[in-house]
Amino acid sequence: MNPPQNPPQDPPQDAQLQADTVWLESIRRRIRSPSQRNPDMSWENNAADLIERQLQYDGHRTWGFVIYRTTYASDADWAEFLRRLRFQMEDMFDYFNGRDILEKFALTVFEDRSLFDGASTDTIRQHFQQWSSTAYRTEQQQQQLEEGSGSGGSAGRVSIGRSPRYRFAVQVDAEALHSVVHDAPAPPELDTTKKGWVKLIDKSWYLGRSEGKSDPLEPIKGVAEEDVGWMKVPYQNVMTEYYTKCRSPNNWSLNYRRPPKVAGSPFD
Template sequence: METESNKADKLERQLQEDNHKTWGWVIYRCTYSSDKDWMDFMSRLNFHIQESLKLHNGLDMMESLDHHVLEDRALFEAANPITVCEHFRQWVQDAPQREQGGPAMRSQWYNFCVHVDEEALQSVISGPPPPTDLLGTGYVNLVCLEMLGGVRAEFESGHMELDRCWMRVTYQHLMPTWYNLFRTQGSWSTEYREPPQVATS
């Protein structure tokens, strides 16, 4: 039964509202020290996505999920979140039409992306394997293209705007929990935590 709090139902409604075929976030791979470690990271991420969707009777949403990992060692190795933000800004100019056959609408896909550097990668794979890492300290860097509503006043002094375009979020809840949270305009302002703090859902 569909409920307002059902995360899988929300994803389905969002696709219908935007007239899009796929959902998810672009993931920038910015560490290339070990392909094995990267596969471990992606495996853990997929585990938590599937478990969360299963909890909400929404495993069918895996069919429309696209991680869209951008891998290019020459371009992205050791790239910081600000560099990724600028590349993402260029990427989204024609991506919605190319991938969805229409405009971006309100899709989180085209306003946020995920940055994974070596530090973030190790925070995930150095912990216990799923599902025992549910309360662990693993995180990824979430990058925001348009910070509608800005950030709270306590984070404004002494920082350039681009410095606030990213934050650390718990990887276990990346999708669908964080994905749904950032559907709402102004959510960056309410959820933002200044690194090295990690935002928890």
């Protein structure tokens, strides 16, 4: 008669911890240019690292897309939108170990009902063009002066650089607000099907820029071109993934999806 066999046992906790450590180290060795914030990823894939470098290159101290509110039917829905946006940002920057960069985020919301209630993307673009032409000086220069005044130093004149903050704007209209608050799952659940989205507006777009490049398409607000000057992007990573991407001059053409498609993975 065979002696009873002992059931397999889990490895001791110390041994399991050591095995996990060896596994993580093997991953890190395969990562080129590991992030100092999170060594399990490269800095090129860490939004906090990317934004930090963007700020350094431009000599800026604050970042973040400007948001235009163009629907005023429900203040409760608007408050919920801002809560969900903030939750997603905090969740992502915790993953990147980048709360220090989140502290430099500037939430700028234009919500003048008399000016923006039901406003078109063209109206928003025109206002944003005027605002951004001087805002980078008043925002970034003032902070440099304040930071330099304590040490007796002086700040140099800042430039607009390639900061996405002054090149693209976010619009939240009635449809976008409903998509985030009522269609998308509530945090902490991830919106894997891109049900919640906002409009990302290209400040430099003008009608006729892509004229003649393709056959006319079904008009969107009177624009029959492929590029209508704005696109839908997932709200949950608009301030992380899309902010970092929008620094590249090629980003718009590479990632653009004509509405009603929503940009981002999984691609349509």
